[in-house]
Amino acid sequence: MADTKREIxxxxxSEDSGLPDLTGxxxxxAVLDKGVSHLDATYYDTADERLAASSVTLRRRxxxxxAGWHLxxxxxxxxxxxxxxxxxxxxxxxxxxxxxxxVRHRELLPVVRLRSxxxxxxxxxxxxxxxxxxxxxxxxAERLTAGGGEAQWTEIEVExxxxxDPAFLDKVDKRLRKAGVRPSASAxxxxxxxxxxxxxxxxxxxxxxxxVTAGDHVLAYVRAQRDAIVELDAAVxxxxxxxxxxxxxxxxxxxxxxxxxxxxxxxxxxxxIGDELKWLAGELGLDRDREVxxxxxxxxxxxxxxTLVRGPVPDRLHTWASAERGGTRGRLIGVLDSRRYLALLDxxxxxxxxxxxxxxxxxxxxxxxxxAVTKDxxxxxxxxxxxxxxxxxxxxxxxxxxxxxxxxxxxxxAEAAAPALGKPAKALVGSMKALQSxxxxxxxxxxxxxxxxxxxxVAHAAGExxxxxxxxxxxxxxRAARVEAELPAFWDGIKDRAADL
Numbered sequence: 001m002a003d004t005k006r007e008i009x010x011x012x013x014s015e016d017s018g019l020p021d022l023t024g025x026x027x028x029x030a031v032l033d034k035g036v037s038h039l040d041a042t043y044y045d046t047a048d049e050r051l052a053a054s055s056v057t058l059r060r061r062x063x064x065x066x067a068g069w070h071l072x073x074x075x076x077x078x079x080x081x082x083x084x085x086x087x088x089x090x091x092x093x094x095x096x097x098x099x100x101x102x103v104r105h106r107e108l109l110p111v112v113r114l115r116s117x118x119x120x121x122x123x124x125x126x127x128x129x130x131x132x133x134x135x136x137x138x139x140x141a142e143r144l145t146a147g148g149g150e151a152q153w154t155e156i157e158v159e160x161x162x163x164x165d166p167a168f169l170d171k172v173d174k175r176l177r178k179a180g181v182r183p184s185a186s187a188x189x190x191x192x193x194x195x196x197x198x199x200x201x202x203x204x205x206x207x208x209x210x211x212v213t214a215g216d217h218v219l220a221y222v223r224a225q226r227d228a229i230v231e232l233d234a235a236v237x238x239x240x241x242x243x244x245x246x247x248x249x250x251x252x253x254x255x256x257x258x259x260x261x262x263x264x265x266x267x268x269x270x271x272x273i274g275d276e277l278k279w280l281a282g283e284l285g286l287d288r289d290r291e292v293x294x295x296x297x298x299x300x301x302x303x304x305x306x307t308l309v310r311g312p313v314p315d316r317l318h319t320w321a322s323a324e325r326g327g328t329r330g331r332l333i334g335v336l337d338s339r340r341y342l343a344l345l346d347x348x349x350x351x352x353x354x355x356x357x358x359x360x361x362x363x364x365x366x367x368x369x370x371x372a373v374t375k376d377x378x379x380x381x382x383x384x385x386x387x388x389x390x391x392x393x394x395x396x397x398x399x400x401x402x403x404x405x406x407x408x409x410x411x412x413x414a415e416a417a418a419p420a421l422g423k424p425a426k427a428l429v430g431s432m433k434a435l436q437s438x439x440x441x442x443x444x445x446x447x448x449x450x451x452x453x454x455x456x457x458v459a460h461a462a463g464e465x466x467x468x469x470x471x472x473x474x475x476x477x478x479r480a481a482r483v484e485a486e487l488p489a490f491w492d493g494i495k496d497r498a499a500d501l
Contacts, residue, residue: 002085002094004238009159010078010169011184012176019121019136019156020179025171027125031134034120039063041114043190044091046106047145054102054231057190058095062087064118071095073234077187078169083238097337101233104342112193113142123172130161131168139189143197151196155184211419214368215361218257218264219352221416225254226348233336236284244291244332248284251277253412254348260372260413266356273351276344283335293451294321296444300472310465316455365420373417373425376410380435384491392484397446400484404439407432431494438483438490445480449473 022031041061045051051058055074061067069085069092085092091108099108119136134156141151158172173183186192211217228250235243255277258270297317301309335341355361360368383406387399411432418425456469 002083002092004081004083005162006075007072007080007082007159008078008164008166008169009157010173011186011188012156012158012181013153013184014156014181019119019134020176020181022121022123022134022172022175025123025175027131027168027171028123029126030124032122032124034122034133037064037118037120039114039116039118041116042110042144043112043114043193044108045111046103047109048106049111049194050102050106051099052111052190052194055187055191056099056102057188058091058099058108059190060087060091069095071098072188074187097237097333098234100337100342101230101345104345110144112148112190112197113144114189114193115140115142116189131164132161132172133159134172135159137189139193141189141193141197143193145198147198149197151193153192153196155189156181211365213362214365214420215264215355215357217365217369217420218261218361218416219355220419221257222254222265222348223352225250225257226345226352229254229348230345237333237336239329244284244288248281248288251281251284252408253415255281256409256412257416260376260409261369261416263358263360263368263372265361266358269351269356273344273347276340276347280335280341280344283332286331289447290321292444293447296448297451297472300448300475301468304468304471308468308471310467311459312464313459313468316459316464320451320455369417369420373410373413373421373428376406376413377428380406380410380432381495384487388488388491392481396484397442397480400439400442400487401446404436404443407436407439411436435490435494438486442480442483445476445483449476452476 022028039061040063041059043057043059045058057070057072059070061070066084068087071083071085072080073083074080083095083098085095096108117138119138121134123131123134125131136154136156138154139152141153143149156176158169158176160166160169184192186195209216211220229247232243232247232250236247255274258265258267258274262270294317301313301317380403383399383403387396387403390396390399411429414425414428414432418429452469452473456466456473459469460466
């Protein structure tokens with residue numbers, strides 16, 4: 001088992017080891033001496049320190065009130081999510097999984113040992129409630145890898161109490177600065193230890209610089225999506241809200257970029273990678289699609305008057321959603337642990353390190369990128385016109401769905417183009433996002449009707465009243481019809497705005 005908490009703290013360093021008087025900080029009624037604890041932490045990373053390069057820390061610590069394994073992910077400056085697992089001799093599987101997208105096949109090794117004497121104070125309010133914990137840490141760092149050195153320093157750490165107001169840290173900061181205490185130049189003890197015991201790491205993320213050529217712009221977008229997949233891996237494993245959807249979108253953005261910018265990146269190389277991204281998106285969608293449908297059907301059912309809900313419809317919907325999700329959740333974790341997925345991440349790294357650039361990649365970006373985005377937009381236009389011409393029914397449903405897929409591709413192409421093209425590309429992103437939402441409403445209705453037919457068939461076989469399923473089905477048909485009626489004028493407005501590209 002592992003517990004997660006949001007850690008909000010600030011670090012400081014001063015010339016001496018003393019702590020300024022904090023009783024004058026607004027809201028602080030007392031400063032309580034909680035004594036000195038002795039902490040002994042070993043930090044783990046790959047030989048080329050990939051976790052540290054991502055500002056991720058993994059340690060095994062004894063001493064203090066929270067001995068155990070700690071894994072920390074950056075959220076924002078001074079804010080990290082800490083996952084805690086009980087003390088054991090070996091790394092718990094749950095934490096090993098959370099760093100797998102970064103570590104992959106590499107071995108985790110002890111790289112730094114930090115031994116600290118921590119002098120702790122509690123800042124409390126008039127009711128005795130904890131506002132923040134302030135500690136003066138005297139640290140001895142030892143590099144455990146070959147050729148490493150040692151370092152010592154003293155720092156002050158101020159950690160906000162759980163559920164506290166972050167603005168309180170500003171008050172403490174003001175008091176500390178007034179006393180001559182300055183913020184630490186390092187984001188964490190590990191970062192400082194690595195810098196002072198072995199200043200140069202053997203691996204760092206590739207330097208990007210400002211994009212100049214068409215290839216630079218496309219690769220910057222590709223790199224951002226690769227990074228998103230790697231970073232979202234842990235969130236998906238923890239079942240964080242919207243993480244599966246966000247990771248799926250990153251895979252789609254990558255795949256769409258490979259297709260849209262075939263004049264920049266050789267599709268003979270990127271198409272096989274796109275196939276693997278399609279596989280990953282499909283696996284991620286097993287949970288996501290069912291989740292979206294469940295939310296839609298539940299909301300629709302809530303709008304039905306109680307007198308028109310015949311039979312155990314809510315219970316059957318809940319059972320349907322829970323049974324499907326329970327099976328696919330375990331499968332998804334298996335996918336993230338699979339050789340196929342980890343090989344895909346390695347392939348993306350290799351592509352970014354040695355991109356298969358075509359001749360157009362070295363040219364100025366505007367002409368190349370505008371041509372790619374315009375080509376995609378024309379495909380959307382043709383598909384929307386086809387959908388408008390077809391009669392209501394299955395053929396129109398398919399045409400609208402195809403238009404929606406191309407709309408997403410055009411949106412992602414415009415996102416990649418925005419740094420080079422500016423406002424016109426950003427405007428097109430907004431237009432495509434709005435069109436995607438409209439067409440997505442139609443596709444969600446198609447899928448909801450299919451699900452309702454399946455639920456109705458099961459209910460009928462069980463001898464239950466199926467009236468409510470028919471009612472919901474009819475309402476979904478009406479929602480789809482409204483989208484189809486709105487589409488012509490909506491699309492005409494988009495075409496007018498897109499002329500500025």
